[in-house]
Amino acid sequence: MAHAKLFIGRRVREQREASKATQAAFAERLGISTSYLNQIENNQRPVSAAVLLALAEKFQVDIASIGGSDGDRLLSALREALADPVSGGSSPSLQELKLVAQNAPSFAHALIACHQAYRRNSEQLASFDDQLIRTNALSEPTPYEEVRDFFHFVDNYIDELDRAAEHLAQALGLTDRDVGTALVDHLEQHHHVRIARAGTGEGVIRRFDASARVLYLNAYSPASTRSFQMAFQIGALEQRAEIDAIIERARFRTAEAAEICRIGLQNYFAGALMLPYRSFLVAAKELRHDLHLLAVRFGASLEQVAHRLSTLQRSGLKGVPVFFARIDRAGNITKRHSASKLQFARYGAACPLWNAHQAFEAPGRMICQLAETPDGVRYLSIATEVAKGEGGFASPHRRYAIALGCEISYAGDFVYADRLDFSNSSSFEPIGVSCRICERIDCIQRAVPPLKSKIAVDHNRRGKLPYTIC
Structure with missing residues (x-):
């Protein structure tokens, strides 16, 4: 199969400008002609393997990050x-x-x-x-949309916070200790913060009394949630200057967006602290991305593990490129990120044929699906339902489905693919991104016609749809 041509003119031009080199000098170091470099920078010609290797050798460009x-x-x-x-x-x-x-x-x-x-x-x-x-x-844009797009376009990876969290995790020996105990000790010894139970009627997961130096946690939350909230508080105490700098560079329109992003960045640090990058990456490969085993090993929840897998985008040390989403029962995607070719629709509901919706019908089960999008790309998708509650029988519980997946070429890295038949084309279910931009004309679940297609209505004939897509 022929490989796609790689046009990376902007990346090459940015590298040359960062090196403060003229086209002639830069071309000489790469071992190519100035005219060839000019054509590459203007995307008139693709880069060759030799040029890619020269970029890596002469300018330390991470080849794995190019064209991603x-x-x-x-x-x-x-x-x-x-x-x-x-x-x-x-x-x-x-x-x-x-x-x-x-x-x-x-x-x-x-x-x-x-x-x-x-x-x-x-x-x-x-x-x-x-x-x-x-x-x-x-x-x-609403503040929430601004922050969503901020994380989306930085590839859901914040290098400064990720490395700081990994360094602290190593210092605390988190991979060899009970996470909750280690975080309690760190808060008490380094920040003089005491952990206490939140009042039964408070209805909070976490509350920090800065003047009294007390962090109140809901005693009925799962251990993974309590650990995450302690890690969140450590991020708030130790990473304020770095988070301020990241928010400043983002140049949000409103103070509300900046504060929402601050929460998101502290959440990011908490996840990176509980699931330190290199240790988690090695474990994910060793356990073949078994979410339950990873959750047990790191004292985390299934959602925390799945979300963390979507952030393994460190240059030169990337994990399997996955997509991750959290969906509520109404079909709203409340969390989303994709390092794969599958990109979630920014408007409208997700495809009803996607297995994420089936997770609500089978609580506690891992629903596996082989899927194919209209562009012919095939995926492995894994979905399961998660319930969140901080109380007893009478307390309300939030129910979500989480979905994680990858392109089929990476499916062998996942334990969930072992019993699936990749050799049979009929095993792959046709899914789309959303009806409004999906080009499939014979989908029985179509809700609305594609925006760019015309429709014809035959009053004497009715098929799967009351119209025909032209």
Whole structure:
């Protein structure tokens, strides 16, 4: 099978500019002509294997990080934005979109932001009957959306916090000790913070009294949750300066977005502390990504483990590129990230044929699915239901499904693939991203027609759908 050509002009140009070299000098160090370098930088020619090796040898460029999922995420968001009828019916080719994503990522992000503003305006205006109230808030992203996109486009990996957490985990010997005990000792000895039970009627998971130096935890939360909340508090106490710097660089529009991001970054540190990068990466490979065994080994929950697997994106030491999502019973995706080619829709519900929805029907089971998206890429998808509650029988419990998966070429790294038949094409279920951008014309679960397709209605014939997609 032929390998896809690699166009990385922007990356090469950025490397040359960072080296403060002219095209002639940079080309000489790479052992190529200046005209060839100029064509590479303008994406007129792909890079050869020899050029890639020269980049790695001469400029310490991480080859594994080139052409990865950054462009896939941006390309997916751009395709979805331009699939909207507001684009005026234009249909840029995939190659044209790739050129924009690769050569002008800032322009692509600006276009996506414009589409987001349009969507919010449309949804807001549709909710009014007679009165229209126009404010800037209608066209600006919500703080939550800003933070979601921040993590999305940094590949859900924060190097500074990840390395700091790993260093602290090594210092505390977390992989050889009970995590909860080690974190209690660290808070008491290094921060003079005492751990106490939260009041039964407080209804909190965590509450920190800064003046009294007491961290109150819900005694009925699982041990993994209590450990995570202690790790969160350590991040808040020890990583404030680093988190401030990350938020400053992100340049959020509002203070609310900055504070939401602060919570997200402290959560990130907590996960990285409980599941330190190198130890977790080695264990994931050794245990073939068995979520239950990883959870037991690290004293974590299934969701914490699955989420952490999606953050293993350290340059030069990456894990298997996976997608991860958390879905509620209404189909809302409340957490999402993908280091694979599968990118989740930014608007609308997820495909109903995806096995994540089946998890609610079989609590406690791992639902495995072989799936194929309209672009012909095949995946292994694993889903299970998780319930969260901090009380007894009468207390409400939140129920979610978590889904984790990878492209089929990596399926052998997962224990869940052992009993599946990869040789039979019929084993792969056709799924999409969302109905509004899915091109399948014969799907029995289709909710709405694709945005860029015309439909025909035959009043004398009814098939799976009341219309035909042209």
